[in-house]
Every structure is written in structure tokens, then in C-alpha cells.
Amino acid sequence: MQFWDWVVLLGTQLFIILFGIWKVRQKSNHLQSHLLDRELSWFGVGISIMATQASAITFLSTPGQAYGNGMGFVQIYLGMPIAMIVLSATFVPIYHRLQVYTAYEYLEQRFDVRVRTLTAFLFLLQRGAGAGLSIYAPALILSTVLGWKIDIFNILIGVSVVIYTVIGGAKAVSQTQKLQMATILIGMVAAGVLIFQLLPSEISLPDALHIAGKMERLNPIDFNFDLSERYNVWSGLLGGFFLSLSYFGTDHSQVQRYLGAKSLTESRLGLLMNGILKIPMQFMILGVGILLFVFYQFEKPAIYFNQNEYQNYVKQNPAQATQLENLEKQYHANFDAKKEAILQMLQQREGEIAPQTLQKLKEAQAEHEQIRNQVISTLISTPEKQADDKSIKTKRNSDLDYAFISFILDKMPIGLVGLLISVMLSAAMSSASSELSALSSATLLDLYKRNFKPQASDAHYLGANRLLTALWGLYAILFAQIASRLENLIQAVNILGSLFYGVVLGIFLVAFFLKKVRTVPLLWAACLSQGLILLHYFFLKSYFKIEYLWYNLIGCAFVLVLAWLFNQLFKQSLEQKDEPNR
Template identity: 25%
Template sequence: MNKGFSTIDWIVLAFYLIAVVIIGGSFYGKQKSGKDYLLAGRRMSWFPIAISIIATDLSAISYMGIPALVYKHDLKYMLSAFLFPFQMALVIIIFVPLLYRLNIYTAYEYLERRFNTSTRLLAACLFIGGRGAWLATMTFATSVVLTEITGINTYVAILICGISTTLYTFLGGMEAVVWTDFMQFFVLLGGALAIALFILFAYGWDVTRVWDVATATGHTTMFDFSLDPSREYTFWGMLIGLLVYQLSTYGTDQINVQRYFATKNLKQTIWAAAGSAMILLPVLLLLYGIGIGFTAFYHDHADMRASLSSADRVMPHFTVNVLPTGLRGLVIAGIFAATMSSMSSGINSLATSTLKDLLEKMSRKIVDRELFWARLISAFWGLAATAGATLMVDLKLTILERFNSIYQFFAGPLVGIFLLGMLTTRASAWPVSAGAIVGFVATAASARWTSIHWLWYAPIGCLVTLVVGYLGSLFAPQQRSEEIKQYTLLGSRELSVKTSQ
């Protein structure tokens, strides 16, 4: 077994980091307006956008967490990979055309047109709060793993990841983010393939043997049809919980919606959304396959199993103790790529929402220097995420692992607000906002005082928002249906048909 991080591994990692900053920095000076900086001038084609969506979704937590989940449990969570294309189809039907045709910068601008400014501000704050916390947590969690593998100080790992990502995002804006995401996707894919091929090589390319060992140890179970909401990863929890969560993530979350707005036209946007679902599926299956490989390998190597402190650390443990020189550097570059692609997308989307949804509503003078403020706010969010990650160093990991599920609290109410606006003309502003607040509180209370699994957090928040928002609207003054009909799903389609005739 090999141990340690060699000079060659450091060279591989350094080459990756330098390449990312150079690629991102090469777009500096090409932006002439806020639209160029925040939306890449709305001139991107579907393929790089599709890859960027995938790279953003595959944070290091997912990249390392999926194989660890299989190693620790089984394949029940793999259902999410097969459900994703169907969930994305609903996003394309419900959200994408309506939002794209409005020619807006953020998803929450839609809510101002459909309801009022207060609803827009509430939704933007939900997004900023959830994604801001997620950004710092993800950066810290990855840095801890990098420290374990490379031996570098955790603070140094945070600074390397945070400052380099902030630098190229600040310099190049959305276009830099998309093209660095594009490159980083293939780096993280290369790292995953290196692990998978090495395990297969160790087993003489006998896939059946690997599967049989995993089956014998109970790691290939795929379905649990229990109705108990406290059980982990049941079929029903996956079907319902992930549907709501993915509708929120890909239909209302600025981190993904901003990519839809960066394309040349609606057709390109639809291709990007659909393409991301089709391309992501085999990548996810590869990660689940790696988990099966870890299960077999560690079962057959008792010494390795004994030295593994936690199932959550199986990928970094395997990387540093098993993989040969050079491949270790590639896998660590893949972990960096998974983190930096998600972080850059988070910085860019948080900057866009902060600028367009908050600051420009407070002062119209900011519009005159939009490009300057966009860069400044991007730098702020990058440095804030880096600083937030450093503050987490002394916290216990168990606290952070629970903290990671907090974004679920925001996802349910957010998608509830949008569904009320898009599917009915009856919903009114203040009842919808009240419903979202009650939905958030209900989700937090469920997490605090019940034992239900986190997959149910988003459905609870969404359902409460829908019920309270709609029932409250029955007793509120109704908006003029003709004015708001164009902002509903059916009304938007009718308007599109009339325009095309």
C-alpha cells in the first residue's frame, strides 16, 4: 500500500489550480455591462451550460458522499439517479419557459411581477440565507478532507480553495464560471474513473466478483417500501422528498436558474436542462459503482478496514493508502474541482441576487455602475464564504453534518411560493408570504422535535406553504386575473401561442 502525498501528486494538483485561475482570468475585461458579467451576455450554447449545471450539482460533498453512502449503507439512494431525468422534465414543463420568456436576471424577479416586491425580497432572502450557509459549510467540509489526505493545515486548505475560486469568479464573471466548470467536470470525472478502473484492475476486471462481495455483505439493497418517515432513504421518501427538493433546486434556485438565463434562446435552455439530466445519470451511476467497489475492496482487505476511522472518509482513505503516485493527485484535483465548481456558481448566483433583488431595489444609482458592483459583491461573497469556513474549524463535525441539512428548510417554502404563483391566479401576495414563513417554521420544528428523516423536510415546508398560502388567499383581496394571468403556466402558454401566430 502507498501512503503519503508525493511531489508528483503536488505537481498534478498545482497544475490544475494554475490552469483554473488562468482559464477564469482570461475572461477579465471582456465584460462591458452587468449582463455580460452576470449572464455571460445571454450568448451561451446549451452544452457548456449543461455541463456547468452538473459540475455545480456535484459538490465535493456529493462526489465523496455518494460512494460513502453505499459503503456505509446500500444502494437505496441510487433511486435518486433514475428519478432525476423525470424530475428535470417537470422543471422544463413548469418553470423554464415561463421564467425564460420574462427576460429577467433572477428567479425572484418573477415573484415581484406575479405578487409584489415584498414577496420577491422574502424569496431572495430565503435563497441568500440557505445558499450562503451552504457555501461556507461545503468549503469547510472539503478542506477537512484535503487536510487528512495531504497533511496541509485546514486553514491553508480553506484559503487555497476559497481565494483561488474567488479570484477567477471575480475576474471573469458568469462566462468564466461556466467554462471553468466545464474543465472541472472532466477533472472530477477523471478522478472518479481512476478509482473505478483501479478497483476493477485489482479484481482482474471481474465485475461479477465485486458485485457478489457487495451483495453478500448486504450493500446492494435498492428498495425499502416502509411507510415509516423516520427510516432512511425509503422509496416513498425518495419519490416525494426528492421531487420537491429537485423542483426547488432546479426550478427556483438562482444557482441553476441563472444558467438558464445565460443561454441564447429558450430552445438552448431546454436542451441545457434536458442534457444535464441525461449526462448526470451515468456520472451518478459511476459514483454508486465506486461505492460498491469500496465495499468489496475493504471487505477483502481487513487491514484497510481496520485503519478506516469513518465510512464517510472512505474515498480519501482509499486515495491516500491505495492509489499510486499521480493518480492520488488526479483524485485530489477532482475533489478540488467538485468544490470549486460549486463554490464559483454559488458566489456568482449570490452576487446576482444580492445586487438585483436587494441593492438595486434600495438605490437606483447602483444601476449606473452595475458592472463595478457586480464584481465587488462577488468578491464579498467569496471572501465571506472563505471566512465562514475558517470560523467552522473548531466546531464539531457532527454539528456541521446536521447543519448541512438546513438548506432543506429553505427549499420547501421556496418552491411552494413559485407553485402558488404559477399554477393559480387566486394566490395573493401577503398570504403566500405568510405561508412561506409558516412553512419554514414547520420544517424547522419537524427537524427539531420529531425523528422524521431529512428527505421529508422539503415536502413539509412546501405543503404548509401551499395550504396556508392558498387558504389565506381566499380571504384576501384578489389581484386582477387578466393582469397576472401571463405569469401563470397556462397564461404564459396562451400568450406564447398568440405571439407566434
């Protein structure tokens, strides 16, 4: 990066952080600044919800997802607008009527402290890991920019986010999110426009879309019903609906946002705003990835986007250097052949495209993928994994996280590089701070205050909240250190949530709608259902494949059915013990 890039980057970040802290300066030593008063407008709620979702992962990883796999990822959001309507009609009125600070308070009123504690624990377990991914994403960016080890940046960014959250709390986060979202949207629009402008002058937007379509990147909708297929209409409408219902209805990092609204109406409007705007925003970000893909059909990309890792491997393994050099020669020849086929296809576009032209393009693209897979296999550490298709696919998807940031650093003009990196760091700061704030407040209210220190001063709880923020920051940093072993980040964060969200949602739906189910049957149902989901994902997936979006529906259904069944089986025993049915 050049001098003016650093000026833009540091200036933008410093202004946003100081603005947030200044806005809450009068309450910075009060516990309420680390919770959210009910004072946000519907627009503030909507922006806050969107900014909490829109981490650096979204803006770093989603274009790479489109670059490598096309537009199909957008199907994950098809169920979201419906979920927002359902939440506005059901969950939100209950939370507002009870005036709770966390969603899990309601569960104690309906059942007892055990259910509240279990559900809060499941939230904390997966959201703490999610915060780690939010820290890892900007660390990946800065390690690419400066060429340092990513572990260093995981620690530096994690500590910075903890300090920011401790000083400003939840209110500072909410105050800065409007600025952060504005920076994010301006930066992504600018990136899309500039990528298009960098295309060859004879390539129009219809040409670019035509190329992407013929190369199977414009595939937003898949109507095939297949549980083993990750993204299709049905997994998006059903699995995505239950994922959104649980994320926005039970995850405290989101519930905290709309519980801070002035009124029930403001909360509902904020949720509906998110439901309306989320899909277009994702289309825009994926569209940037599609333009990036087309650009790299005319401008040769690196054979492996994470050049720091690639060059370090070559230095440390000179015996493999010759093999990689040969692969690079094949890669260069393949790029020229593929580009020639694309230009032939465009020339024939006015009439009927010759079948041999499309076949030539298809073969060139297949060879491109094969060469990349050979490079990735070489970079994998152990011989066993080098022959494992799953390991190669995971590392390939992980490398896609570097596609967009590599383009920014190599091709963007001075000043805009700083702005786009600032975009991602803004998103990271917003999302990670929101998550740490939600983690510390949920731990304070649902575990510490409820179970260990029910009567203490406000100053004591403020100190405890700050300590909990630091501890969750440490947990997130430790998880960030292993994040490089996961899939493409935008997929990893949704997989992580889906392992737990279905069960948590099931607990809430039992509480809302199965009024006769009591505490013990629900606890058994929740623990058994969670165990079955984890058992399938970690041990049984190779025997019968069910993709992660379906876990949200299946986990929820398991809890509902098993809770009702166990309640019937234990009914006589429960009546003898006279367990209260709340």
C-alpha cells in the first residue's frame, strides 16, 4: 500500500472509533453504556442488525465465493424475508411485553433456570467461535497487505476490538454502525464500478454477463431437491428460513439490536428493513465477485491467491519448486487457450455459437481447475490429505478468501485501496464488537448474575462485564488461530451457526407453542437433539450426506417432537413430582 492508502485507512478507522466513544462519553463508566437502552429508531435498528451481520467475512469472502462457485450462495437468504415477518408477529412482541434484556430470560420464566442456562451456553459456545472468525478475517487482510504472519494480527486485532468494546460498550458500537455501513456500501459500489472499468474496452456489461453465464457462474437458482446439495431453492427456503428465524430470534447478538428499539413498532420495522435489503445487498456483493471472475479471464490471476503462503512454501520446500514451476507453465498456456476460446465465443455471439467453441472453453476451464487442484494438493502438508478430495476442496475454498483482497492490492488506484481495506476493517470492528458485547452481556445476565451474584452493585457488574469482554476476546483470538483450517469463511460461519441454531430455535418454539411440555422432557430433548446433529456432522456425514442448512430445520424438528414425546412418556412421573408447568 502507498502512503495515501494508509492515510485513508487510518483516518477512516480513527474517526469512526473516536466518534462512537465520544457519543457515549457521558455514560462510559456506567453499566447501561454496555447494554442498550430502548432508544433506537427503526432505521437505527435496521442498520445495526445489518452491520452486525456484515462482518469483514461478508465483504472479503463473498466475492471469492462468487468467483469460485457462482451466485448459488444467495439462495441461503431466500427464507429470510419470511422469517422477518414471522419474528415480527411472534418473538418480538413477547420480548417487548416482558421487557427482557436477553432472549434467554424468557426461558426461565417459562421453564426454569436450567433451560435458560443451557440455551445461553449453546449461544455462547457458537457465537464465541463466530467472533473468532470475525477477528480472523481482518487479520487475513492485514497479513496479506504487510506479509506478516497472520497469528500476530489475530492477537493485535483481537486486543483492539476488546479495548474498543470495553471503552465504548454496546452503545458505541450502535452509534458507529451507520458510519460503518455507509463506508461499506460506498466501498463495494466503487469496487464493482472499477472492476468493470478495468475490463477490456470492447467488453460491455452484457458481454461480461454472457461470459459468466457460459462459464456457469450465473446460477442463482437451483430447483433440484437434494439434501446432499449445499445450495438450492429448497435448502434456502426451508433451511435458510429456520436459520434466519433462529439467528434473528434467539441469538443475543441480534436480539440485543432490536431490544434496544424505542417501541415494538420500531423493532418490527427494523427487522423488516433487514429482510427487504439483505438479498439485494448480497446480490451486489456476489455481483462484484462475478465481475472479478470475468476480469480474471482477461488478466492472468496468480495460480494461488494466497501468495504469502505459496512463496513461503517454495522457499521451505525447494524439492517441490520444479514441480510447481512446471504447473505454472501449464497454467500460463491454459490461460491463453481459455482467453482465445472466450474471444471466439464473443465473436460468434451475433449468430449461433459453434459447439466446438463451447466445448473448447469447457475443456480449458476444466484444465484450469485441474491445474489449480494439483497446486493445492502440493501445498497440503501430509500425503494422506494430498490425495483426499475433501481436503483439496477445503483448501481451495479457503484460498478463494484471498481473491478479492489480492485484486484490491494489485489493481486498485491509490487511495481506493485504503478505502476498501477500511471497508473490511470497519465491518470487522462492527461485527466483532457487537459479538463481544452480546457475549459479555449474555454471560453477565444469564449466567453470572443469575447463578452466582444476584445482588451486587452496578459498579461490580460493570467491572465483571469488562472482564467477561476480555475473556471472550481471548476465546475468540484462540479460535481465530485455527480458522485457517476451515472452509471459505462465509460458509464456515454459517456452518458453525447451523450446528446449534436448530436446537436453540426448537427450545424457544416449545416454550411458545407447546404449553404442556415441562422442563425435564425439554432438557432431554435438547441435549439428545444437539448430540445427534454433532454426531452426524463429525462422524456420519460420509455415510449419508445432509448439508448444513438442513440442520436448522432438523434440529428444531427433533427438539419439538422429542420434547412432546418425552413429556408424554414422563407425564405420570412429572405429575407425581409435581414439577411446575409454567
